[in-house]
Amino acid sequence: MRCPFCHVDGADRVIDSRPVEDGRAIRRRRTCEHCSRRYTTYERIEDSVRLTVIKKDGSRVPFDRAKILTGIQKACYKRPVPAEAISRMVDQIEEDIQKAYPREVPAVFIGEQVMRQLRLADQIAYVRFASVYREFRDLDELVEDAKDVMQNHQKPDPGQHTLFTNG
Numbered sequence: 001m002r003c004p005f006c007h008v009d010g011a012d013r014v015i016d017s018r019p020v021e022d023g024r025a026i027r028r029r030r031t032c033e034h035c036s037r038r039y040t041t042y043e044r045i046e047d048s049v050r051l052t053v054i055k056k057d058g059s060r061v062p063f064d065r066a067k068i069l070t071g072i073q074k075a076c077y078k079r080p081v082p083a084e085a086i087s088r089m090v091d092q093i094e095e096d097i098q099k100a101y102p103r104e105v106p107a108v109f110i111g112e113q114v115m116r117q118l119r120l121a122d123q124i125a126y127v128r129f130a131s132v133y134r135e136f137r138d139l140d141e142l143v144e145d146a147k148d149v150m151q152n153h154q155k156p157d158p159g160q161h162t163l164f165t166n167g
Contacts, residue, residue, distance in 0.1 A: 006035040022091055051097070052104045063105065068093055071114060075129035079122050089117040123150070 001012045015038075016029035025044040031037070051063035069090050076086060093113045097105050111133050118126040127146050134145070 001030065001041065003032040003035060003037065004039055005037045006032060008032065008034040051101070053107050053110065054104055055107045060104070063097075065090060065094055068110065068114060071129065072118065072125075075118055075125040076122060079125050081122050081125060085121060089114075089121065093117060 002009050003012060011034040012030045012032050014028050015031050018027050019025070020027045020042070021044075025042050028041045028043065030039055030041060032039070052060045053063050054060055069086070072086050072089055093110070096113050097110065100109065115126060115130055115133065118129050127142070130145055131142055134141075
């Protein structure tokens with residue numbers, strides 16, 4: 001390892017190692033024996049085959065985990081969904097994608113996985129995401145989907161308000 005400060009090769013010593021990103025990377029804290037400065041490195045397994053997303057129009061783009069995270073964060077804006085829960089949702093979606101599609105994944109599959117996770121986490125966040133993703137033609141379609149959520153969602157998480165009140 002080359003020290004980023006004094007640029008001397010091989011004069012470093014690892015003083016701490018720990019797994020990060022749910023075990024997908026290793027964070028190493030190092031110290032340079034030459035200049036005595038400390039720095040951090042991360043080791044990740046390089047994906048030899050990049051996952052490609054097949055969009056609705058047939059075009060192909062590289063998979064980007066950040067897009068899923070952004071979509072879920074927007075849906076959960078000002079909702080009682082903790083950041084850790086959002087991170088777990090993204091991890092689960094990514095895992096489901098990798099299990100089902102090793103090289104190319106349809107964007108529709110990703111959208112359905114996001115809606116499945118949001119439906120379990122927060123009714124309002126689900127309807128927000130679904131209203132944009134499903135491109136409802138009118139309010140009746142949105143209301144029908146919302147009613148389905150109400151009827152099939154067993155017990156809301158603590159702190160989650162119901163979508164509509166009965167009566």
